[in-house]
Amino acid sequence: MKPDQIVTQIAASAGITHEQAEAAYSATLNFIKSKLPDSVSSQVDGLMNDQEFNFFAVVKDKIQDLKEDVGETFENLKEGAKDKFEDLKDGAKGVAGKVFHKDQP
Numbered sequence: 001m002k003p004d005q006i007v008t009q010i011a012a013s014a015g016i017t018h019e020q021a022e023a024a025y026s027a028t029l030n031f032i033k034s035k036l037p038d039s040v041s042s043q044v045d046g047l048m049n050d051q052e053f054n055f056f057a058v059v060k061d062k063i064q065d066l067k068e069d070v071g072e073t074f075e076n077l078k079e080g081a082k083d084k085f086e087d088l089k090d091g092a093k094g095v096a097g098k099v100f101h102k103d104q105p
Contacts, residue, residue, distance in 0.1 A: 003048050037061075 001009075003025065011021035029048070033041040039061035043053055 002050065006048075 007018065007021045007025050010016070010024055011018050014021065014024070016024070029044065033044050036044070037058075039058040043051075043057070047053055
């Protein structure tokens with residue numbers, strides 16, 4: 001069923017004008033799209049106009065999202081490891097200083 005057919009059915013079923021039915025249809029469709037991931041939401045209009053759902057586009061978008069998440073996670077891990085290494089290095093310098101630079105009487 002195409003959008004104009006849905007609007008006509010809404011108008012007839014609800015006893016409202018065509019313009020009111022268009023507003024109801026649009027608001028409902030936008031609400032549904034807002035609850036979907038962007039990769040799926042972007043295809044809803046096509047589905048409503050008898051186009052096929054592009055599963056590969058959804059998978060591609062999801063892979064890109066995961067790639068970005070993994071990159072961010074690795075960057076955070078790298079920064080955390082760098083900070084820990086610096087702490088360890090500073091601690092080792094302190095211990096070495098105490099061990100090798102004792103004041104001798």
